[in-house]
Amino acid sequence: MTATIDKIAWIHLDSGKILSTRSQGKDVYYIPGGKREEGETDLDTLIREIDEELAIAIVPDTATHVGTFRAQAHGHAAGVTVQMTCYTADHRGEPTPSSEIAELVWLTYADRDQVSPVDQVIFDHLHQAGQLH
Template sequence: MTARDIRVVCAAIVRDGALLCVRKEGTDLFMLPGGKPEAGEDGLATLHREVTEELGCGLHPGSARLLGQYAAPAAHEAGCTVRADIWRADLSGAPRAQAEIAELRWVDLHDRTVEPVLAPLLRTQVMPLLRQS
């Protein structure tokens, strides 16, 4: 990792062929729920904390599994690279936008017309991966 890298942990939550995406306040691109780990926090702990903070619900116990680590240009930080641990998980409870989240959107995995509003990591790495599964 370099000083221009942004490490995050994200949740890929799929229901009925659609992926839950979020748009943060003051931004125009959708991304996965998640965020940066706090000091001493492992990936799974970060995932649980971020989902609770951003979506106001929890993860179904035992549902989280690591899909892998992915990298792409950061959506809102010019010249930076986001390096993300992506976890596939199921929610327990109904998600609602809170904290810095301005909007939630369920995006059909096979609807390519939404690609212009998706962050690079989501558009180039996550959506193709999930379409295959």
């Protein structure tokens, strides 16, 4: 079976660390974001998902595309990939675990083995760009 899960993610870096989340019942960290709903643009998905997960407001006109990354989907059958379209953006409010989020953490490149496969690809990209230490 081949399928692609279409996700949008928010890259929030501070002092060489990246904000990541762990959902209830999961054993790896994920960059905040989620699946697009029918009819949503990337920006619509980004704003909705980040509000749902972190209870903060993305500032729409500051959203900047970082890249689109693909890898095997964590916890899915072989051949199921995730496509993660990533953006940076300014925000209003203090990130707070909300909805299905159990924990917020700041990770470095040394924590790469604790994130999902697609996030590992993103960690590599950010590390090579000198943004993730």
